[in-house]
Amino acid sequence: MDRHPASSAFDRRTIGLTLVLGLFAAGPVGAQSADARTVEAGDSAILSLIESGAIDVWSDAPVVLQQPARVRHELGAVVNPQPGDGGPPRIMAITPGGAAERMQLSVGDRLLAVNGTALTADSATHVLREAVEAEDGRLAMQVQREGSVLALNGEVDRVELPAYRIEVDPLPADRGCGRISLTLKPPAADRLYPAVLHEIDGKLPGPLDSEVFRVRPGKRVLKISEAIDSRRFDRIENLQRDKLLRNERFKYLSIDVEPDTTYRIGVRFDPEQTRPVRDQAYWEPVVWKTQEQRCR
Secondary structure (H helix, E strand, O other), rough: OOOOOOHHHHHHHHHHOOOOEEEEOOOOOOOOOOOOOOOOOOOHHHHHHHHHOOOOOOOOOOEEEEEEEEEEEEEEEEOOOOOOOOOOOOOEEEEOOOOOHHOOOOOEEEEEOOOEEEEEOHHHHHHHHHHHHHOOOOOEEEEEOOOOEEEEEOOOOEEEEEEEEEEEOOOOOOOOOEOOOOOOOHHHHHHHOOOOEEEEEEEEEOOOOOOOEEEEEEEEEEEEEOOOOOOHHHHHHHHHHOOOOOOOOOOOEEEEEEOOOEEEEEEEHHHHOOOOHHHHHOEEEEEEEEOOOOOO
């Protein structure tokens, strides 16, 4: 599980109006087929829901995930509602073959108005959503392009999404669980430093900001990289470490997980083994502390 810096303010604003506008309207639920078909769901999506607490697989009752049938409208463009120059909302990218391309929108265009309503940095997202919902996807846009003002018209793409209902069964009550934890900083006096957890049993362990992971009892294999304080290395060694991290150099740690036990993970540093750094003999992943702690 790689940990990345938080997105910039630009990234957060742009995501809100990315390739899919995310405009949903209620639609009729189609007739259910008499024949059921089982499809294996994506592990990362389910794991994210478990780690966020939306799904509690250690509860006594199953969890039901459901969504009614709905319609999604897709503009097919990335819009930055608050460009750095303070100007009108700007088209950042166009999806080939999408609605924006059919309307003849271009990268760099500034959106001045939609369906007669002027757009501002604060209102762009709201106005676009309201325009699509009110006109069922029909847009009349006033666009600024290289000093000229153009009138562009068209309809956004309409995607009908069926209703779904997914039931997640809880784990058997007698199985219990254990925890893998990165929450506490290891004692540096013992040459112990934080670890970065990338995978558990070959899979992403959960959301990027998680530090505690519930796992089933039994043998678990962790994919780990080191996060040793850079002050423990000289300039050349740190350059070599950076290159290793860019090339995704990891080590593996096997743990026999017991129920109701928390395993605190770190790395042990050996300053006598830093030359050459590329051999990675200077660190090993370790369980630096175990703790009895009820896990449900």
